[in-house]
Structures are given as structure tokens and as C-alpha cells.
Amino acid sequence: xxMFLHILYFKNKMFWKFSVEKGxxxxxxxxxxxxxxxxxxxxxxxxxxxxxAYLLGGVKIGLFLFHRFLGMLLFVFFITINLGNIVVSFxxxxxxxEVEFLLTHPVTYQNIFVIKxxxxxxxxxxxxxxxxxxxxxGYGTYFHYPWYFYPFMMFGILVPFMFLAGCIAVLVLLGVMxxxxxxxxxxxxxxxxxFYLMQVFLYFKVSGPVHLVREVMKYYPYVDLYFGTLDPLxxxxxxxxxxxxxxxxxxxxxxxPVYGYTALLLLSTLGVFxxxxxxxxxxxxxxxxxxxxxxxxxxxxxxxxxxxxxFGRKSIFSSQIEVLLKKEFWQFVRxxxxxxxxxxxxxxxxxxxxxxxxxxxxxxxxxLMSVVYLVIFIFNIFLINSLALRxxxxxxxxxxxxxxxxxxxxxxxxxVYWIKFSLTTLLILLLGGVIAFFSNIPNLxxxxxxxxxPGQFEFVTPHLALKKLALTSIIxxxxxxxxxxxxxxxxxxxxxxxxxxxxxxxxxxQGATITFLLSTVYLVLLLAMYFxxxxxxxxxxxxxxxxxxxxxxxxxxxxxxxxxxxxxVSHSIGIASLRKDFL
Amino acid sequence: MIExxxxxxxxxxxxxxxxxxxxxxxxxxxxxxxxxxxxxxTTIKMMTGLFTPTSGSIIINGFDIVKNPLEAxxxxxxxxxxxxxxxxxxxREYLFYIGGLFQMGKNEIQENVERVIDLLELASxxxxxxxxxxxxxxxxxTFAAAFVxxxxxxxxxxxxxxxxxxxxxIVKDTLKQKSREGVSIFMSTHILEMVEELCDRIGIIxxxxxxxxxxxxxxxxxxxxSNGRLESVFLELIKEADAE
Numbered sequence: 123x124x125m126f127l128h129i130l131y132f133k134n135k136m137f138w139k140f141s142v143e144k145g146x147x148x149x150x151x152x153x154x155x156x157x158x159x160x161x162x163x164x165x166x167x168x169x170x171x172x173x174x175a176y177l178l179g180g181v182k183i184g185l186f187l188f189h190r191f192l193g194m195l196l197f198v199f200f201i202t203i204n205l206g207n208i209v210v211s212f213x214x215x216x217x218x219x220e221v222e223f224l225l226t227h228p229v230t231y232q233n234i235f236v237i238k239x240x241x242x243x244x245x246x247x248x249x250x251x252x253x254x255x256x257x258x259x260g261y262g263t264y265f266h267y268p269w270y271f272y273p274f275m276m277f278g279i280l281v282p283f284m285f286l287a288g289c290i291a292v293l294v295l296l297g298v299m300x301x302x303x304x305x306x307x308x309x310x311x312x313x314x315x316x317f318y319l320m321q322v323f324l325y326f327k328v329s330g331p332v333h334l335v336r337e338v339m340k341y342y343p344y345v346d347l348y349f350g351t352l353d354p355l356x357x358x359x360x361x362x363x364x365x366x367x368x369x370x371x372x373x374x375x376x377x378x379p380v381y382g383y384t385a386l387l388l389l390s391t392l393g394v395f396x397x398x399x400x401x402x403x404x405x406x407x408x409x410x411x412x413x414x415x416x417x418x419x420x421x422x423x424x425x426x427x428x429x430x431x432x433f434g435r436k437s438i439f440s441s442q443i444e445v446l447l448k449k450e451f452w453q454f455v456r457x458x459x460x461x462x463x464x465x466x467x468x469x470x471x472x473x474x475x476x477x478x479x480x481x482x483x484x485x486x487x488x489x490l491m492s493v494v495y496l497v498i499f500i501f502n503i504f505l506i507n508s509l510a511l512r513x514x515x516x517x518x519x520x521x522x523x524x525x526x527x528x529x530x531x532x533x534x535x536x537x538v539y540w541i542k543f544s545l546t547t548l549l550i551l552l553l554g555g556v557i558a559f560f561s562n563i564p565n566l567x568x569x570x571x572x573x574x575x576p577g578q579f580e581f582v583t584p585h586l587a588l589k590k591l592a593l594t595s596i597i598x599x600x601x602x603x604x605x606x607x608x609x610x611x612x613x614x615x616x617x618x619x620x621x622x623x624x625x626x627x628x629x630x631x632q633g634a635t636i637t638f639l640l641s642t643v644y645l646v647l648l649l650a651m652y653f654x655x656x657x658x659x660x661x662x663x664x665x666x667x668x669x670x671x672x673x674x675x676x677x678x679x680x681x682x683x684x685x686x687x688x689x690x691v692s693h694s695i696g697i698a699s700l701r702k703d704f705l
Numbered sequence: 706m707i708e709x710x711x712x713x714x715x716x717x718x719x720x721x722x723x724x725x726x727x728x729x730x731x732x733x734x735x736x737x738x739x740x741x742x743x744x745x746x747t748t749i750k751m752m753t754g755l756f757t758p759t760s761g762s763i764i765i766n767g768f769d770i771v772k773n774p775l776e777a778x779x780x781x782x783x784x785x786x787x788x789x790x791x792x793x794x795x796x797r798e799y800l801f802y803i804g805g806l807f808q809m810g811k812n813e814i815q816e817n818v819e820r821v822i823d824l825l826e827l828a829s830x831x832x833x834x835x836x837x838x839x840x841x842x843x844x845x846x847t848f849a850a851a852f853v854x855x856x857x858x859x860x861x862x863x864x865x866x867x868x869x870x871x872x873x874x875i876v877k878d879t880l881k882q883k884s885r886e887g888v889s890i891f892m893s894t895h896i897l898e899m900v901e902e903l904c905d906r907i908g909i910i911x912x913x914x915x916x917x918x919x920x921x922x923x924x925x926x927x928x929x930x931s932n933g934r935l936e937s938v939f940l941e942l943i944k945e946a947d948a949e
Binding site for chain 1 (some may be wrong): 750753754755756757774775776777778779783785787788789790791792793794797798801802803804805806807808809810811814815834850
């Protein structure tokens with residue numbers, strides 16, 4: 123314990139030294155970051171407050187349904203933290219030079235494991251605490267909750283919930299690493315990806331959000347009751363359900379279930395943490411050695427051969443462009459953390475698109491239809507943003523210390539920047555187009571849907587207004603893809619980190635977090651600008667009326683203006699940053 | 706040919722390089738000495754375009770590195786003290802990559818890559834990924850990369866880091882050969898014996914200022930007054946400069 127506290131003390135000291143003692147430049151950057159974080163927190167607060175007010179006061183979906191939606195969001199939140207922690211903890215536990223350093227000193231494996239686990243958890247969840255608290259504040263102020271609600275919910279519920287997700291993630295990782303001694307590592311990764319996909323699919327299949335809305339709306343608002351009998355048993359076993367119950371019962375001032383579910387969450391978190399300590403303490407070093415074997419095997423096995431991209435082969439490009447393109451290709455396909463992460467994201471996107479492309483949002487209320495449409499729309503942009511952050515932001519930093527060879531060669535750095543940007547944009551734009559198209563299929567083409575009687579089907583042709591809406595969404599998605607990649611590139615160059623080799627850590631650094639927050643502000647502005655056309659089109663589709671194209675042109679103009687400004691500013695910052703001294 | 710005119714580099718209030726001027730003609734082998742933190746690497750980083758000078762100018766083979774960076778860079782080869790390479794490329798791929806950056810034709814790159822592989826005896830491991838290389842192997846690949854495009858000038862920062870005696874011999878012989886072919890060489894090092902063996906002229910920098918700039922012969926005249934060791938001359942000069 124003494125050793126553990128000793129290391130923790132010095133890690134804490136290093137953190138604050140790094141933050142405080144770096145001169146005016148870093149101080150100014152810190153102030154800038156604080157402003158961005160602050161503004162984002164305020165934005166998240168207002169967004170959460172108004173969305174709560176809109177759904178409860180405007181659309182009137184009722185407390186029960188509202189908290190079930192919250193439960194679903196919390197499930198996605200849980201899975202996001204869980205997956206994020208698996209990926210980041212692999213780097214933190216098995217690829218960190220600090221672990222190698224500590225292993226050569228008289229520190230127990232258990233201490234190293236716990237130190238790195240906490241490092242990983244707070245490193246990858248810091249921003250989520252801020253987001254969580256702001257959202258909680260926005261939600262709570264709608265209900266005019268007393269002050270003690272916030273610390274109770276934050277430290278008694280939300281932090282343990284996130285910690286539970288982190289613990290499970292590392293347990294899964296340890297399990298994978300133990301199994302990797304006997305089973306092929308890549309096969310295991312495939313199994314884990316399939317397992318998570320199945321989990322998400324089953325969750326939404328079992329919880330059946332559309333069925334739930336239809337059932338509740340049969341009674342609500344005439345009967346405003348707790349419709350808990352509609353909840354399937356399997357869903358009740360999940361921690362996100364417990365939190366939605368805590369929030370629901372708190373809102374109707376029935377505190378007994380609040381205490382029960384809180385105790386259940388805390389005990390579960392504690393139990394899983396103790397299990398993690400046991401499993402980690404016993405297996406960390408063993409799995410660390412396995413990671414070395416995997417790395418050594420990977421060097422020999424993962425050797426994609428492509429004559430097309432061979433350096434000796436002639437191409438239509440100029441020699442500088444050609445070697446830069448080929449270098450990017452080989453750096454990507456030979457770095458497992460790049461292609462594995464990309465493949466996982468592609469599989470998740472494919473699964474999402476296959477379900478959303480057949481989702482027919484046929485509800486009575488245009489407001490509710492618009493909300494569902496906008497949720498899918500913004501989720502699409504969010505996916506694109508994740509791709510831009512994960513693969514765009516680290517692009518310049520990934521030159522690493524080898525950047526000296528580019529800086530001392532007769533090539534314009536802006537050319538290097540544009541080549542990297544074009545490659546990333548092309549890829550993400552293509553993916554964005556596919557995502558936008560597939561999620562708008564129900565609004566573009568005639569769909570066969572289940573009729574009233576079993577076995578009976580009917581054909582639904584989308585209203586012209588919905589077709590226009592779908593085309594506009596595709597254009598906006600493409601525009602936002604270019605904007606988000608630009609933002610990530612520009613700020614990725616500004617926060618250039620050539621010392622870090624791991625792209626995942628670069629994409630979760632402080633600079634990346636600030637970029638993510640800024641891009642989220644862009645997403646919110648996008649949502650605000652697009653809200654009016656979406657609700658107008660859904661109203662027109664229900665009333666079977668005609669809507670002028672002017673509304674689309676106006677909104678497209680606004681969004682294009684904002685996006686153009688962001689693109690221009692981002693690239694100016696990015697290219698100017700590259701001219702700095704290379705230390 | 707290299708010309709440094711009143712070169713100064715400041716980092717905030719700290720002056721790393723202070724009004725340094727010197728000219729190195731074609732074919733000259735110049736040794737750049739100085740204690741740790743004297744400003745050697747900063748000078749080299751300015752010469753290679755990694756730092757921008759606060760004032761003064763650097764002309765390499767007729768081109769100003771600040772005003773015409775691309776033209777200047779296309780005439781020299783640079784070997785840094787810690788040659789970080791792209792981990793995921795093999796040594797051969799890296800050489801092709803460098804050839805491409807210098808806008809050489811495919812056949813020309815092919816020929817020159819083979820030439821430098823032979824010259825520096827890299828054939829047995831050049832097709833492995835550079836992440837598997839030792840420090841010495843990285844250093845030799847970096848030398849090879851600097852020679853691929855037939856530079857008129859070679860700028861070297863600590864050439865012997867991590868090299869075994871055989872590799873060091875190969876590198877020294879290659880550099881001597883290049884100098885005889887008319888290539889101007891600017892070499893920063895701490896290894897005084899190497900300076901003694903290879904260099905025509907020597908400059909010593911201390912606290913950013915050039916405290917000695919003369920031929921090897923004149924340095925030897927200092928040496929004869931001393932105990933016959935270059936190390937003693939070097940230490941004496943530094944001591945004198947510190948006292949001033």
C-alpha cells in the first residue's frame with residue numbers, strides 16, 4: 123500500500139508540474155482549454171435542460187417513457203465507456219513504457235496493475251465526468267431538485283456506474299489476454315466484436331423501444347402510471363436500468379426504490395472491482411508476457427503484401443506525392459491499432475446501418491417523428507466525428523520523431539498536410555455518404571412494412587417532403603464530414619505530439635478532447651439549424667401538404683456558411699502550426 | 706558550400722546561438738565542436754530548416770534556407786544524432802521514400818538505392834522493418850538516405866552514436882571519399898579523434914559563440930604548445946572562454 127501511495131503521489135505531482143510549469147504559451151493554452159471546457163459544460167447543461175423540457179412539456183411523452191429513453195442512452199453510454207476502456211487499457215497496460223520501467227523495479231504486479239488501471243480510467247473518462255455532470259445539472263434543474271441531488275447522483279450513481287463499465291472492460295481484456303495464450307489473438311478480437319454487436323442488437327431487440335412507445339401511448343396521457351410490467355426481465359438486470367429507475371422514482375418522490383437500486387449499483391461496482399483486483403493481481407504479469415508474444419508473432423504474421431503499393435513500382439503521380447501516399451498506406455496497414463480499430467468501427471457501422479435502413483418511423487406526432495429522425499441524423503454525424511477524431515486528428519502527429527526527414531527534405535509541408543487531409547477526407551466522406559444514404563432509405567424508397575394483421579404487409583411510399591429531407595440530410599452529412607475532418611486536422615496539427623507513437627492515445631489526448639468538445643458544439647449548432655426544416659417536413663408528410671424548397675436552400679446556405687468558416691479557420695491554424703520549430 | 710552570416714537563435718530571453726559566421730567551401734570537411742548545450746544542435750537545426758533563425762542568414766550551395774528552403778534542401782543530406790525512422794517501413798522502403806521526396810526518377814532511385822546499400826553494406830538486413838533495427842543500423846540507414854540523391858553538402862550531427870567499430874570505419878571511409886569528390890561536409894561531434902583524423906578545418910562553439918575557427922594545422926600549433934593532446938587544447942579553449 124505504501125508503494126502504491128508513493129507512486130500515486132509522484133504521478134499526481136508530475137501531472138500538476140506538467141500543467142503548471144511550462145511558461146506563458148502553455149498557460150495561455152490551458153486558459154483556452156478551460157474556456158472551451160467551460161463553454162462545452164454550459165452548452166451540455168442547456169441542451170439537456172431544453173431537451174428534457176421539450177420531451178416532457180412539448181411532446182409530452184410522460185415521465186415513464188422519458189426515463190426509459192434515458193435508460194437506453196445510458197446503455198449506449200455504458201457500452202461506449204466499456205469499449206473505450208478496452209481499447210485504451212490495452213495500450214496503457216501492455217504498451218506503456220512506464221509499465222516496462224516499473225517492472226524493472228521492486229514494485230508488485232498488483233500495484234502496477236492498479237496504478238495503470240486507474241491511470242487508464244481517469245485518462246479516458248475525465249471528459250465524460252464533465253459531460254455527465256453538466257447533463258445531470260440540466261436534467262435536475264428542470265425538476266427543481268434540491269442541491270444534494272447533484273453530489274448524490276454524481277458520486278453515488280454516475281461515477282460508480284462509469285467505474286463499473288471500466289472494471290468490466292479490463293476484466294474482458296484480461297480474459298482475452300489469458301485466452302490468447304491458447305487461441306489466436308485475431309480470432310479472439312473477432313469474437314469480442316461479435317459479442318458486443320450481439321449485445322447491442324439483443325438489448326434493442328429485447329427492450330423494443332418502438333413497441334414500448336406504442337404500448338405506453340395507448341394509455342398516456344390519460345393514464346400516467348408506472349408501466350414497469352412492460353419491462354422485460356433481462357433488461358432489469360442491467361445497471362443502466364437501475365439508474366433510470368433511480369431517476370424515475372426520485373422524480374415521483376418515491377425514495378424507497380431509490381435506496382434499493384443505489385445499494386444494488388454500489389455493491390455490484392464494489393464486487394466487480396474486488397474481482398478485478400484479484401484477477402488482475404494474479405494474471406497481469408502473465409498477460410503482459412503474452413502481449414509480448416502477440417507482438418512478436420504479429421511482426422511475422424501480419425505482413426500484407428501488395429505489389430500495387432510497392433515503393434519500386436511506377437505510378438501516375440509525381441514522385442513526392444507517390445511516396446507520401448505509399449508511406450501512409452503502409453503505415454496504416456502495418457500498425458495493428460490502426461487497422462483493427464478501423465475494422466471494429468466498420469463492423470459497428472455496418473450493424474447500425476443494417477438496422478436503421480429498415481426502420482420505418484411511422485408515428486402520429488410530427489414532433490416525435492422529428493425527434494427520432496434527428497436522433498438518427500445526429501448519431502450519423504457523431505459516427506463521422508468519431509472517425510475524424512480517431513483517424514484524422516492523429517495523422518500529423520503520427521509522423522512522429524521521423525518528421526525530421528520530411529522537414530529537412532525539399533518538400534512543402536503544406537503539401538504533406540493536404541495529401542494527408544485529402545486521403546482522410548476522401549475515406550470519411552465516402553463512409554459519411556454511405557451512412558447518410560442507408561439511414562435515409564425509408565425516406566427515399568417504397569418500403570414493405572408489417573400490416574395490422576399477422577402475415578399482412580403493406581407498401582409505404584414516402585411523401586415528397588421526406589424525400590427532399592433525405593437529400594438535404596445527405597448533403598449536410600457530406601458537408602459536415604469535410605468540416606469535421608478539417609477541424610480534426612487543423613487542431614491535430616496545432617496539438618502536434620510527435621513523442622507519442624500510439625494513435626489511440628493521441629486521439630484521446632487533451633488536444634483531441636478539446637477538438638471533440640468544439641466539434642460537439644458544431645453538432646449542436648447543426649441540430650439547431652436543421653430542427654425547423656425537419657419538423658416542417660414531417661408535419662407536411664402527415665398533413666400531406668406541399669412545402670417550398672426555399673426552407674432547404676436557406677438552411678443549407680446557413681450550414682454551408684458556418685462549415686466554410688470552420689474549414690478555413692481550421693486549415694489556417696493547421697498549416698501555420700507546421701511552420702513552428704521542430705524540437 | 707555553406708555560408709552562415711551573423712546567425713543568432715533566441716528562445717525567449719535565452720540566446721542559444723549568438724552571431725555565428727563561417728564559410729565552408731566545396732570539398733572541405735568541417736568539424737564543429739563544443740561542450741554540451743553550446744549551441745551545436747541548434748545551429749544544425751537552423752541549417753536544415755528545422756528551426757528558423759532569429760536573425761542572420763544561412764546560404765547552402767547558393768540558396769537561402771529561409772527564403773528558398775526547397776532549393777536549399779534539395780542540395781544537402783542530413784544525418785541527425787537520433788535518426789528516428791518510420792517504424793513500419795523497411796530500410797529499403799525508407800530509402801525509396803527519401804528518393805521520392807527528393808523528386809528523383811524511379812530508375813534513378815533504384816540505381817542509387819542499390820549503390821548506397823553496397824556502399825554502407827546494408828544488404829543483409831535492409832528489408833527488415835526499421836522498428837527491429839538497433840541504433841547503429843538506424844544510423845547507417847540514415848547515412849545511406851543522406852547519400853541517395855548525390856548531395857553537394859552533408860550535414861552531420863554526432864555521426865558515431867551507436868556504431869560498432871566496423872560500421873564506424875565504413876562511415877569514416879565513405880565520408881572521406883565524399884569529401885575528396887568535392888562534397889562539403891559539416892560535422893558536429895564530441896569525438897575529438899575523429900575530428901583529428903577527418904577534418905580540414907575546425908570550429909569550436911561555447912555558450913552560443915564561436916570561440917575558435919581555424920585550420921587543423923593552426924590547431925596543431927596550439928597543440929604543440931600544450932601536452933600534445935587535442936583534448937587538452939579543447940578544454941583549455943573552453944576554460945578561457947568561460948573565464949571571459
